Amino acid sequence: MNPVPCTGCLSCEAVCALHRAGDQDRRASAIRVELDIFGGANGPSCCRQCDEAPCVIACPAGAIVRNTKTGAWETDAGACLRCGVCIEACPYDALFWWSESRGPARCDLCGGLPACVEACRFGAIRYLDEDDPLFGETGMPEAEQSTDAGRGAKC
Amino acid sequence: MLTTPSGERVGGYAGSLLRIDLTKRTVERQDTSDYLPEWYGGRALAARIAWDEIPPGTGAFDEASPLMILVGPLAGTAAPFSGRTTVCGISAQGYPHEWFTRSSFGGHWGPSLKRAGFDGLIITGRAGSPVFLKIENGLCSVEDARELHGMGIYDTQKLLAASLGPGWRILAIGPAGESLCRIAVAATETESAAGQGGFGAVMGSKNLKAVAVRGDIPIHVADPGRFASV
Numbered sequence: 001m002n003p004v005p006c007t008g009c010l011s012c013e014a015v016c017a018l019h020r021a022g023d024q025d026r027r028a029s030a031i032r033v034e035l036d037i038f039g040g041a042n043g044p045s046c047c048r049q050c051d052e053a054p055c056v057i058a059c060p061a062g063a064i065v066r067n068t069k070t071g072a073w074e075t076d077a078g079a080c081l082r083c084g085v086c087i088e089a090c091p092y093d094a095l096f097w098w099s100e101s102r103g104p105a106r107c108d109l110c111g112g113l114p115a116c117v118e119a120c121r122f123g124a125i126r127y128l129d130e131d132d133p134l135f136g137e138t139g140m141p142e143a144e145q146s147t148d149a150g151r152g153a154k155c
Numbered sequence: 156m157l158t159t160p161s162g163e164r165v166g167g168y169a170g171s172l173l174r175i176d177l178t179k180r181t182v183e184r185q186d187t188s189d190y191l192p193e194w195y196g197g198r199a200l201a202a203r204i205a206w207d208e209i210p211p212g213t214g215a216f217d218e219a220s221p222l223m224i225l226v227g228p229l230a231g232t233a234a235p236f237s238g239r240t241t242v243c244g245i246s247a248q249g250y251p252h253e254w255f256t257r258s259s260f261g262g263h264w265g266p267s268l269k270r271a272g273f274d275g276l277i278i279t280g281r282a283g284s285p286v287f288l289k290i291e292n293g294l295c296s297v298e299d300a301r302e303l304h305g306m307g308i309y310d311t312q313k314l315l316a317a318s319l320g321p322g323w324r325i326l327a328i329g330p331a332g333e334s335l336c337r338i339a340v341a342a343t344e345t346e347s348a349a350g351q352g353g354f355g356a357v358m359g360s361k362n363l364k365a366v367a368v369r370g371d372i373p374i375h376v377a378d379p380g381r382f383a384s385v
Contacts, residue, residue: 008263018232024373037344038344
């Protein structure tokens, strides 16, 4: 996630919701862009698929498991207690409450080809491996440093 | 999903229009399906309402002159370039021949109105003192805006956001609109303004300082599979 080119258009949220809920239900979206009052954005937040994931460690039901095919962390809806501890544990604020029946909204990488990456016309979201040379450039560490970037800095 | 009187299922709409009379401070809900499927989109729907309800000779600043702020079926969906909001009514800028016209603005206000549960607002009347509308998840209230009087559009948004909380999108007017300047804009965020027609002055004539919207109601799409592939 790179906050610099993010314009806050929310296309990523819209396609994610459509992909996950089959509807334009914003609560279903596993990627969110927080907008300030003037529509400024500091880039999207979405699950980074941490190796030692705080949400997995925090989950009292052990309901978060790796999908062996895609490598994504997934919540087992049957085992999930809907307690919301994972949302609080996430250091990147990248998990969101969907609904009582669905529990948390969590990125499943769309099975390997994330729809948000395709939808972002500004290159603010990339799907890269940690070993990818581009990762350091636009990946997580640098993005965290430039908190005043994006459209929000305008006003 | 919205169903028309003829039984046709229509996606994209929230299903309700709000009719707000600021003189009586009343809010009424009307089904959007009253105008569907003939009058798709904000501009067409407003033109129909104007044709039906604005008598000849109505002036921009008359109490009975309706200010219509409407979104179309694509607003709030993943469709690209779909978020615009149409503002229609009798133009103040057209003086001395005030006439029906339209303007529009972008930003996140329109999709937020849809998520708050409404396809549009039809505002008539004139409040006794400055007010703003607060619209959230199917509810609308007329609130006191006397302390916002005289403030610019940025300051109005900042102050309202501070008192209302996060996630609100605010359409506001500044001192020009309040003073009935005939080229006054109504604007949201930094650069999304309805300029053409002087609808800021029409809002000002109704003593309507701002419209704040917030919501998370899902917007149903008729055929999500085909919609996504387009």
